[in-house]
Amino acid sequence: MEPLSYARTGVDLTHAESVKARIARTIEQTFTSDVLRPLGLFGGIFAAPGTAGELALVATIDSVGTKILVANAWGAHEGIGIDLVHHSANDLLACGATPLFFLDYFAAARLDDRVLEELVRGMTRACRDLGCALIGGETAQLPGIYAPNTYDLAGCMVGVVPTQHIVDGSRIVPGDLVLGLPSNGLHTNGYSLARASLRLTGEPDRDRAILEEVPSWSDRPLAELLLVPHRCYLPLLREAIGSHGLHGMAHITGGGLVDNIARIVPAGCRVEIDARTWDIPDIFREIQRRGAIDTSEMFRVFNMGIGFVVIGEADFIADLQSRLGEGWVIGQVVAAQAPRVVLRYGAEDGAVLTS
Amino acid sequence: MEPLSYARTGVDLTHAESVKARIARTIEQTFTSDVLRPLGLFGGIFAAPGTAGELALVATIDSVGTKILVANAWGAHEGIGIDLVHHSANDLLACGATPLFFLDYFAAARLDDRVLEELVRGMTRACRDLGCALIGGETAQLPGIYAPNTYDLAGCMVGVVPTQHIVDGSRIVPGDLVLGLPSNGLHTNGYSLARASLRLTGEPDRDRAILEEVPSWSDRPLAELLLVPHRCYLPLLREAIGSHGLHGMAHITGGGLVDNIARIVPAGCRVEIDARTWDIPDIFREIQRRGAIDTSEMFRVFNMGIGFVVIGEADFIADLQSRLGEGWVIGQVVAAQAPRVVLRYGAEDGAVLTS
Numbered sequence: 001m002e003p004l005s006y007a008r009t010g011v012d013l014t015h016a017e018s019v020k021a022r023i024a025r026t027i028e029q030t031f032t033s034d035v036l037r038p039l040g041l042f043g044g045i046f047a048a049p050g051t052a053g054e055l056a057l058v059a060t061i062d063s064v065g066t067k068i069l070v071a072n073a074w075g076a077h078e079g080i081g082i083d084l085v086h087h088s089a090n091d092l093l094a095c096g097a098t099p100l101f102f103l104d105y106f107a108a109a110r111l112d113d114r115v116l117e118e119l120v121r122g123m124t125r126a127c128r129d130l131g132c133a134l135i136g137g138e139t140a141q142l143p144g145i146y147a148p149n150t151y152d153l154a155g156c157m158v159g160v161v162p163t164q165h166i167v168d169g170s171r172i173v174p175g176d177l178v179l180g181l182p183s184n185g186l187h188t189n190g191y192s193l194a195r196a197s198l199r200l201t202g203e204p205d206r207d208r209a210i211l212e213e214v215p216s217w218s219d220r221p222l223a224e225l226l227l228v229p230h231r232c233y234l235p236l237l238r239e240a241i242g243s244h245g246l247h248g249m250a251h252i253t254g255g256g257l258v259d260n261i262a263r264i265v266p267a268g269c270r271v272e273i274d275a276r277t278w279d280i281p282d283i284f285r286e287i288q289r290r291g292a293i294d295t296s297e298m299f300r301v302f303n304m305g306i307g308f309v310v311i312g313e314a315d316f317i318a319d320l321q322s323r324l325g326e327g328w329v330i331g332q333v334v335a336a337q338a339p340r341v342v343l344r345y346g347a348e349d350g351a352v353l354t355s
Numbered sequence: 356m357e358p359l360s361y362a363r364t365g366v367d368l369t370h371a372e373s374v375k376a377r378i379a380r381t382i383e384q385t386f387t388s389d390v391l392r393p394l395g396l397f398g399g400i401f402a403a404p405g406t407a408g409e410l411a412l413v414a415t416i417d418s419v420g421t422k423i424l425v426a427n428a429w430g431a432h433e434g435i436g437i438d439l440v441h442h443s444a445n446d447l448l449a450c451g452a453t454p455l456f457f458l459d460y461f462a463a464a465r466l467d468d469r470v471l472e473e474l475v476r477g478m479t480r481a482c483r484d485l486g487c488a489l490i491g492g493e494t495a496q497l498p499g500i501y502a503p504n505t506y507d508l509a510g511c512m513v514g515v516v517p518t519q520h521i522v523d524g525s526r527i528v529p530g531d532l533v534l535g536l537p538s539n540g541l542h543t544n545g546y547s548l549a550r551a552s553l554r555l556t557g558e559p560d561r562d563r564a565i566l567e568e569v570p571s572w573s574d575r576p577l578a579e580l581l582l583v584p585h586r587c588y589l590p591l592l593r594e595a596i597g598s599h600g601l602h603g604m605a606h607i608t609g610g611g612l613v614d615n616i617a618r619i620v621p622a623g624c625r626v627e628i629d630a631r632t633w634d635i636p637d638i639f640r641e642i643q644r645r646g647a648i649d650t651s652e653m654f655r656v657f658n659m660g661i662g663f664v665v666i667g668e669a670d671f672i673a674d675l676q677s678r679l680g681e682g683w684v685i686g687q688v689v690a691a692q693a694p695r696v697v698l699r700y701g702a703e704d705g706a707v708l709t710s
Contacts (some may be wrong), residue, residue: 012496015466016496019468019471019472023475027478027479030487032486032488034456043491044456044488044490044491045490046488046490048404049406049410050515054405057456059458059490061458061460063460063493066497066499100401100412101399102413102460103414103511105460105509107509113374116374117381121381124382128385132385133386133387133401135390135400136394136415138416141371142418142420142547144550145424145506146501147500150500152500152501156414156458158513160404165547188633204498233616295619299500306670336690337521
């Protein structure tokens with residue numbers, strides 16, 4: 001069997017990255033002195049008006065992706081609403097910000113009340129738990145743009161951070177340690193590859209039969225394992241925001257550990273991750289096995305069990321780890337030139353992924 | 356020929372409105388004391404952090420809709436980027452706010468570089484002209500969710516307004532006048548009905564032939580008439596923000612004059628619009644004629660030549676009209692119970708549309 005890859009499922013990450021780099025140069029023409037950081041971090045950072053530079057607003061826009069197609073096949077959408085809010089809050093958190101408000105965008109060829117109400121219930125629950133107000137949204141019926149019987153859900157979250165507590169990785173120095181916090185599943189990334197591997201093609205009866213399978217290593221059906229809502233790290237890390245020893249944070253989304261950590265590593269530093277320091281959760285092994293996917297491709301596409309990363313002084317990281325009672329020291333920062341991130345996932349010399 | 360209606364094209368506005376009302380009650384469970392106004396205005400209004408109540412942030416999320424399908428058929432996308440930014444800025448303006456920053460969400464089954472770069476060029480140009488920073492975005496490849504060879508473009512804009520200058524219609528009183536400002540085309544609403552009327556089915560060669568037609572009343576092809584970028588009213592009205600005589604503003608989008616003005620009319624007031632006070636632009640007459648669409652349906656779906664509405668004291672409106680050198684007094688405010696808006700579009704008794 002030829003190994004599955006993300007590009008073969010119709011999602012070409014490398015090409016997407018080169019296009020994004022080119023359009024970034026165009027977009028930066030709109031930057032004023034109120035834009036406090038360049039593009040590429042987990043949120044856009046903007047001087048909060050009327051605060052004389054004391055506060056910054058952080059904003060992120062994102063969508064849930066093809067996890068929605070699994071939710072369609074299983075007929076359960078509340079978790080998708082939670083996914084979107086938690087994903088957004090994690091992006092803000094990675095910049096040191098806490099959420100103020102959220103707006104959602106729902107679009108489909110045709111409005112399905114039940115689906116929309118489940119999504120809204122999920123978003124409402126997640127927002128309320130985080131103290132984030134859902135202040136607006138748009139519901140669009142766009143026949144001809146969307147495939148039948150599905151939808152897309154995107155959202156924009158705006159948060160706030162004292163300007164001096166903005167976390168952008170610039171304070172990362174050699175000697176810092178990397179704490180990896182456990183994910184609770186795929187979160188919201190890699191579903192096009194996961195679906196291809198599990199042979200979820202969109203044919204309702206066949207998809208449902210596959211999703212009902214209970215893997216030998218679990219007591220839950222595949223559907224539930226795939227649809228666990230994206231974990232939110234804000235409750236865990238809220239108190240740590242503003243700590244002097246906290247130098248950088250990364251939300252592990254599309255692009256995996258390597259590409260997401262690379263977004264915040266300053267010149268002269270390299271983050272070395274050793275993937276043998278934690279156990280890869282079974283769901284990833286199941287997806288890899290069924291699709292005969294290369295391990296390097298797995299680490300490029302999925303979070304592989306680490307949903308959020310905190311980088312900081314050794315003492316701070318040790319203290320944080322003991323206070324949280326979870327997470328693993330998965331790597332360290334060394335003085336080196338490019339690549340900014342090196343991930344070793346096996347004993348052999350070739351078992352290395354770089355940014 | 357049976358007259359075309361929006362519901363027949365697959366977009367059911369009445370049903371959508373009832374669903375939206377129901378979900379609004381759920382969403383309001385997330386509201387904190389920082390949310391300064393209820394849902395339903397043109398933007399969500401939130402107390403700006405760190406300003407002791409002096410400033411408010413206003414946020415809106417929206418998309419361009421099926422105008423994108425016309426852009427696909429004609430192969431011109433820069434205007435769609437402009438559409439989205441101008442639409443958003445008009446929504447903020449209707450609350451009295453000026454833009455701070457913008458984030459966009461682009462999604463498609465497959466990334467088309469050329470299309471994306473044209474959209475970004477349009478958004479960048481429009482943002483720069485308005486002094487609005489484009490601080491982030493998401494580009495999603497979602498095979499299975501989007502129809503082939505098309506895309507969706509949504510965006511979130513955040514602006515600011517001094518709290519005491521928030522415009523929400525609550526100061527509207529009987530005796531106020533209604534100034535209608537000219538649109539330059541369909542803006543971004545009603546394209547599903549317009550496409551059905553013009554028989555644009557998505558078949559590339561046939562669509563192109565139709566879009567190349569030059570109507571007798573114009574010297575430009577239908578494509579150009581349909582794709583004129585949404586007009587932005589911020590440059591016109593920036594100076595008027597904060598005027599004491601300015602009581603309400605409405606951006607005329609989906610739902611037309613009646614439903615959009617109804618969003619801001621306080622209890623005890625009724626806005627009476629007389630559509631015989633301005634000339635309906637030819638493009639709307641062309642769409643109506645080709646689809647044999649009822650006039651009431653036309654006013655329900657399209658802006659019909661009025662893209663933005665300002666309501667205020669008679670002196671203020673007269674002064675504004677003379678300063679702008681454009682616009683028509685299209686109506687007045689009277690003391691009355693529901694309906695909040697009545698639009699008369701013909702001499703007969705039945706030629707009336709109400710909210």
